[in-house]
Amino acid sequence: MKTIGLIGGMSWESTAHYYRVLNQETARQLGGLHSAPLIVHSVDFAPIAAMQSAGDWDGAGRQLHQVARGLAAAGAQVLGLATNTMHVVADTITQGLDIPFIHIxxxxxxxxxxxxxxxxxxxxxxxxxxxxxxxxxxxxxxxxxxxxxxxxxxxxxxxxxxxxxxxxxxxxxxxxxxxxxxxxxxxxxxxxxxxxxxxxxxxxxxxxxxxxxxxxxxxxxxxxxxxx
Incomplete structure (x- = not known):
């Protein structure tokens, strides 16, 4: 199973739900004591939310792009963004990455x-x-x-x-x-x-x-x- 990279924290409440479902679904698929190989970068949501309110989508995209690059460098082989709203900058986040991105x-x-x-x-x-x-x-x-x-x-x-x-x-x-x-x-x-x-x-x-x-x-x- 490939390692999943997850950009989370927007908010951490829903990221916790992601963590549970990722592991439950892995166990359902593979059985036994299997759980998901997973790297989570949980960002501080307050600065992201402030950029949303200010319409600074470029700035938010650049910040999350750096997070995505870090996850790929850490060994993530599949990438997910644990928020609907920030998919507005999905193209910026994934620019230059060579791992698959699963759009929500x-x-x-x-x-x-x-x-x-x-x-x-x-x-x-x-x-x-x-x-x-x-x-x-x-x-x-x-x-x-x-x-x-x-x-x-x-x-x-x-x-x-x-x-x-x-x-x-x-x-x-x-x-x-x-x-x-x-x-x-x-x-x-x-x-x-x-x-x-x-x-x-x-x-x-x-x-x-x-x-x-x-x-x-x-x-x-x-x-x-x-x-x-």
């Missing part, structure tokens, strides 16, 4: 298409919902992507002010359920949990629509790539 949107699209969905809702940070880097990648696969028409600011705040700190409240869960219900009214057949923390708040047991957890799908895709 690709296994998500694979799962949706395999299940026969073509109109889907997208939840995430306001950057993921409102910028086109994520939607275009899904649309290139033939998916119609819908985003909430109201309350995006509140949905974004719940991620940064609560979920990134490990806080889960019923009020915030209700806000996300209401957003999913509105997406359903606009024609969404399923919903992408397009921020790696949203799975802390929403799953199929409470959602009006089938949910696709990008954290879980991405981690499993990384294991598949490492085993290929």
């Amino acid at each position: 949107a690709d296994p998500t699209a694979d799962a949706l298409l395999a299940d026969g969905f073509d109109s889907i809702g997208l939840l995430g940070t306001r950057f993921t919902m409102e910028m086109d880097f994520y939607r275009k990648r899904l649309e290139a696969r033939g998916l119609t992507v819908l985003i909430p028409d109201v309350d995006r600011t509140n949905l974004n705040a719940i991620i940064y002010e609560e979920l990134c700190h490990g806080m889960v409240t019923e009020r915030s869960r209700d806000a996300y359920i209401a957003a999913i219900a509105r997406l359903q009214q606009h024609g969404a057949q399923a919903v992408i949990l397009g921020c790696t923390e949203i799975c802390m708040l929403i799953d199929d047991s409470v959602s009006p629509l089938p949910t696709y957890d990008t954290t879980d799908l991405h981690a499993k895709a990384l294991v598949a790539a490492a085993l290929a």
Whole structure:
């Protein structure tokens, strides 16, 4: 099995979930006491979040590119970025690297298409919902992507002010359920949990629509790539 390099820390709450799924999936595939050969670089999220707010995507991309280079130099053979939003600078991060990079949107699209969905809702940070880097990648696969028409600011705040700190409240869960219900009214057949923390708040047991957890799908895709 190849060694997986993971750029994490954005936030560490979701990176902890990645670590668990990577090892659970490896054990499921290989059995026994097998676990994932894994190198994690968990960045300090505060400077990255400040660059997001300032629109300094170039600066954030350069910083994460150096992290990716370090992981490759340390022996990583497959690379993953444990955040949806920072895939906006995926091309900068991977520039010049000669190890495969597993984009978080690709296994998500694979799962949706395999299940026969073509109109889907997208939840995430306001950057993921409102910028086109994520939607275009899904649309290139033939998916119609819908985003909430109201309350995006509140949905974004719940991620940064609560979920990134490990806080889960019923009020915030209700806000996300209401957003999913509105997406359903606009024609969404399923919903992408397009921020790696949203799975802390929403799953199929409470959602009006089938949910696709990008954290879980991405981690499993990384294991598949490492085993290929």
